[in-house]
Amino acid sequence: MTTNGGCLCGAVRYELAGDPMAHIACHCRACQYVSGGSPTLVILYPKSALTMERGQVKTYWSTADSGATVGRSFCEACGTPLFAAPQDNAPFVAVKVGTLDDPSRFKPQLDIWRSAAQPWQAPHDGAVQFEQNPAGP
Numbered sequence: 439m440t441t442n443g444g445c446l447c448g449a450v451r452y453e454l455a456g457d458p459m460a461h462i463a464c465h466c467r468a469c470q471y472v473s474g475g476s477p478t479l480v481i482l483y484p485k486s487a488l489t490m491e492r493g494q495v496k497t498y499w500s501t502a503d504s505g506a507t508v509g510r511s512f513c514e515a516c517g518t519p520l521f522a523a524p525q526d527n528a529p530f531v532a533v534k535v536g537t538l539d540d541p542s543r544f545k546p547q548l549d550i551w552r553s554a555a556q557p558w559q560a561p562h563d564g565a566v567q568f569e570q571n572p573a574g575p
Contacts, residue, residue, distance in 0.1 A: 442491075443538040445513035445520060450493035452520070452533075454483050459530060463546045463562055465555035466503045472510060472519050477559060479544060480522065480532035488521075488531050495520055503551060504571050548572065 444451040459482040469478035495511040511521040522532040546562035
């Protein structure tokens with residue numbers, strides 16, 4: 439299965455091969471800044487699933503609430519947020535749902551960083567709730 443997407447202006451296009459790992463809504467403050475107030479909605483894919491078809495992204499690095507260094511990649515031309523990853527060598531990439539050609543398949547499985555959610559942001563129905571990041575393996 440392949441999934442395609444890109445930025446608002448069309449300068450960046452990408453393809454994702456295979457199945458996603460998880461559908462996530464992140465409520466941390468950094469994600470609220472990036473999204474304009476709401477949680478950031480992402481689909482997690484193995485990093486190897488991502489192929490850039492056109493264009494280049496610029497990446498802004500910051501420290502997340504968890505203490506991890508996070509890169510947030512966006513289109514240099516129009517500013518559309520595209521991807522995020524906790525470090526250069528992370529085995530996955532968080533693809534911003536709004537950049538998918540067909541975002542209708544998104545169904546939140548995990549609500550993370552609920553401890554930072556705004557009082558008006560309700561948990562997603564059926565999503566497993568985490569006060570911070572889920573525990574790793």
